[in-house]
Amino acid sequence: MTAIPRKLPRQARSQATVSVILDATAHILTTHPPEEFNTNVIARKAGVSVGSIYQYFPNKEALLRALHDRHSTEMADAIELVGAATGGADLHTDLRRLIRAAFAAHEADPALHKMLDQHVTLTRADHPGGERIHQMVGTLLDRHRDEITHGDLARVTWMTMRMTEALVHAAVLDQPPEFASPTVEEDIVVALHSFLTAQVPG
Amino acid sequence: MTAIPRKLPRQARSQATVSVILDATAHILTTHPPEEFNTNVIARKAGVSVGSIYQYFPNKEALLRALHDRHSTEMADAIELVGAATGGADLHTDLRRLIRAAFAAHEADPALHKMLDQHVTLTRADHPGGERIHQMVGTLLDRHRDEITHGDLARVTWMTMRMTEALVHAAVLDQPPEFASPTVEEDIVVALHSFLTAQVPG
Amino acid sequence: MTAIPRKLPRQARSQATVSVILDATAHILTTHPPEEFNTNVIARKAGVSVGSIYQYFPNKEALLRALHDRHSTEMADAIELVGAATGGADLHTDLRRLIRAAFAAHEADPALHKMLDQHVTLTRADHPGGERIHQMVGTLLDRHRDEITHGDLARVTWMTMRMTEALVHAAVLDQPPEFASPTVEEDIVVALHSFLTAQVPG
Amino acid sequence: MTAIPRKLPRQARSQATVSVILDATAHILTTHPPEEFNTNVIARKAGVSVGSIYQYFPNKEALLRALHDRHSTEMADAIELVGAATGGADLHTDLRRLIRAAFAAHEADPALHKMLDQHVTLTRADHPGGERIHQMVGTLLDRHRDEITHGDLARVTWMTMRMTEALVHAAVLDQPPEFASPTVEEDIVVALHSFLTAQVPG
DNA sequence: TATGAATGAGAATTCATTCAT
DNA sequence: GATGAATGAATTCTCATTCAT
Numbered sequence: 108m109t110a111i112p113r114k115l116p117r118q119a120r121s122q123a124t125v126s127v128i129l130d131a132t133a134h135i136l137t138t139h140p141p142e143e144f145n146t147n148v149i150a151r152k153a154g155v156s157v158g159s160i161y162q163y164f165p166n167k168e169a170l171l172r173a174l175h176d177r178h179s180t181e182m183a184d185a186i187e188l189v190g191a192a193t194g195g196a197d198l199h200t201d202l203r204r205l206i207r208a209a210f211a212a213h214e215a216d217p218a219l220h221k222m223l224d225q226h227v228t229l230t231r232a233d234h235p236g237g238e239r240i241h242q243m244v245g246t247l248l249d250r251h252r253d254e255i256t257h258g259d260l261a262r263v264t265w266m267t268m269r270m271t272e273a274l275v276h277a278a279v280l281d282q283p284p285e286f287a288s289p290t291v292e293e294d295i296v297v298a299l300h301s302f303l304t305a306q307v308p309g
Numbered sequence: 310m311t312a313i314p315r316k317l318p319r320q321a322r323s324q325a326t327v328s329v330i331l332d333a334t335a336h337i338l339t340t341h342p343p344e345e346f347n348t349n350v351i352a353r354k355a356g357v358s359v360g361s362i363y364q365y366f367p368n369k370e371a372l373l374r375a376l377h378d379r380h381s382t383e384m385a386d387a388i389e390l391v392g393a394a395t396g397g398a399d400l401h402t403d404l405r406r407l408i409r410a411a412f413a414a415h416e417a418d419p420a421l422h423k424m425l426d427q428h429v430t431l432t433r434a435d436h437p438g439g440e441r442i443h444q445m446v447g448t449l450l451d452r453h454r455d456e457i458t459h460g461d462l463a464r465v466t467w468m469t470m471r472m473t474e475a476l477v478h479a480a481v482l483d484q485p486p487e488f489a490s491p492t493v494e495e496d497i498v499v500a501l502h503s504f505l506t507a508q509v510p511g
Numbered sequence: 512m513t514a515i516p517r518k519l520p521r522q523a524r525s526q527a528t529v530s531v532i533l534d535a536t537a538h539i540l541t542t543h544p545p546e547e548f549n550t551n552v553i554a555r556k557a558g559v560s561v562g563s564i565y566q567y568f569p570n571k572e573a574l575l576r577a578l579h580d581r582h583s584t585e586m587a588d589a590i591e592l593v594g595a596a597t598g599g600a601d602l603h604t605d606l607r608r609l610i611r612a613a614f615a616a617h618e619a620d621p622a623l624h625k626m627l628d629q630h631v632t633l634t635r636a637d638h639p640g641g642e643r644i645h646q647m648v649g650t651l652l653d654r655h656r657d658e659i660t661h662g663d664l665a666r667v668t669w670m671t672m673r674m675t676e677a678l679v680h681a682a683v684l685d686q687p688p689e690f691a692s693p694t695v696e697e698d699i700v701v702a703l704h705s706f707l708t709a710q711v712p713g
Numbered sequence: 714m715t716a717i718p719r720k721l722p723r724q725a726r727s728q729a730t731v732s733v734i735l736d737a738t739a740h741i742l743t744t745h746p747p748e749e750f751n752t753n754v755i756a757r758k759a760g761v762s763v764g765s766i767y768q769y770f771p772n773k774e775a776l777l778r779a780l781h782d783r784h785s786t787e788m789a790d791a792i793e794l795v796g797a798a799t800g801g802a803d804l805h806t807d808l809r810r811l812i813r814a815a816f817a818a819h820e821a822d823p824a825l826h827k828m829l830d831q832h833v834t835l836t837r838a839d840h841p842g843g844e845r846i847h848q849m850v851g852t853l854l855d856r857h858r859d860e861i862t863h864g865d866l867a868r869v870t871w872m873t874m875r876m877t878e879a880l881v882h883a884a885v886l887d888q889p890p891e892f893a894s895p896t897v898e899e900d901i902v903v904a905l906h907s908f909l910t911a912q913v914p915g
Numbered sequence: 916t917a918t919g920a921a922t923g924a925g926a927a928t929t930c931a932t933t934c935a936t
Numbered sequence: 937g938a939t940g941a942a943t944g945a946a947t948t949c950t951c952a953t954t955c956a957t
Contacts, residue, residue: 360920
């Protein structure tokens, strides 16, 4: 009777606890003043003891890093889901999909995104989602390499990422009056498209 | 005839102390690990007592905000100095000046800029430099309004600001291998120019 | 049959800590110069860490208030124990019991009583003992209402409380040479008795 | 020309400064929260520099003591003014005058009286007013020594002082509902009178 | 004398982390 | 594994007092 391996349930329970802890961390981080962002408050919110946090995370920073990883993975998933990587269309359409995907990813939990940006300083290679997104954008642009004016594709990819991130991020999070409009997405698409296909003057 | 103007000793001394404190704050913020960013360390570095910090700043956050204000003012000054606002040239030249100015402003103290970005969250209206820069960019674009495709100048100004900030910031601070090149500035100028003068496809 | 009742270890431990902290607070308050009345000294004396104080008391003032509550409860207990409330005797005897009880209560820890008086300002309704004592005195006087000249029993109760407190307090704490005598208690009893049964002159 | 002694004006000015400082001290003490009772706030309120406070008072405690002295002198003056010491009347009238005087003295600045009570721990010999008042009460009672039952006049004087202080103090400062009545003064007079002339039972 | 900037010891309070149960 | 009481180093901030001007 003891032949049934009890491993999975145990791990499943661990995973549930980890998840509950990360949920609480995200919640406190986004809805409470910064001085309440501490392990005791997180534990209380999660319904576990402080000790349990340290069972799964060596320290507070690891907790934040884990949350960041989870979030960036979710963002990459969201982008994939919208089909930004599937291709087959013309450049403008592909860019439209990309921007749509970027908005979708940011809209999932904008406040959390903002806080993680502030608290975690990582290069893209440090977290799973970052690298995946970079790959996807690279692939997308590569499919249209002949339309793209600039010769250095790596640099163009990087600039595209930065512009996309900056504009979408700002549109979703800063909510300036100038941007409260349904055409924002298209404006950003145009910006990227014209940049990619620019005829350098003179 | 003892014409040496004896500057008000009171204000001069106070100002010197404030200045020394802000310098020390910037120094600790940029060259020390975050756990050393505390008022005692700042005071020691500044060569004053902790009490003096609290004579001029109600709390630690105010210190950071004051530093942010000083820095953003210096950035606006740097941009003005480069002559981004003087105009008289064609759009491409004006944009080149603007980007040159943005690089100059970021290069003055890139590390400080990065840390302040991370620690102080303010809208542009909340700090002196932010509004001034926004005005300058708005004026610059307004001079070329007939060349600019997009009808909404306010939104274009805002997008230009965000793109400039994102790209220059990234180029100076993240230093990715793709960007370690002398042509970065020109690439950004082209990106902006083509965006501003884009012929929206059908 | 291991009948030893294992008291809830959680509450028992907490209660012990709280108790130890209050004991130390009382000790420092009464035997050390006022500048040593601070949380670090209290913690050291209590044999716990400062953190433990703040686990149970939100701030220093709360610590003082808790001590006041404990002390006033002990005083009310002492008065009850002496049987001031049991009654059955004539007014003079009842008053004698009351004064005896008041002396007993003050003599338990006169120095602490003095310091708490000085540091905590509370109305009788704000602390547990105050209200109980007031009730007991009221009940005592009510039993002899026909002997008491003054019509307003509430006011008489209040005056009795104030006079008792003032005279006993002074006799125990100020220790003036005029009072270093075994007849003090009886003098106070007479004072109260004659006041209560005064024949107001024309 | 320099023969005219400049001493008086100088001293007069000093006295004025001292007075202004004590006024400010009293004001802060009575109308501000305790954490604002500090020398810097007092100096600002007084319109002088902190340095000036230390010109006239060696430390903060001396400031408080000086205020206490001034206040107790004013109280003694008030009592004298009401004529409690003039005598010539019967015991009841004299007591009525005394209580009237005590009320007048307390009503001058009840809040200050309360705070000084809490902050300054002195015996009556330590401050000018205390001794004077004790003398006056002693003299008053001595005039009626043949009516007073208790043999030990020193003790009776002391008890009278304590009872008066406690009851008047409470009536003026604690303002309990039981005491909000115009007959309080007379009630206290009766209490004292009956105590002084008590026929000790059996 | 008066000023008020500067001092700095010291106090209250926090919170990441540990560990006995 | 889970708990949560206990820890204590570290941090922010205060304020009586000094002293150069």
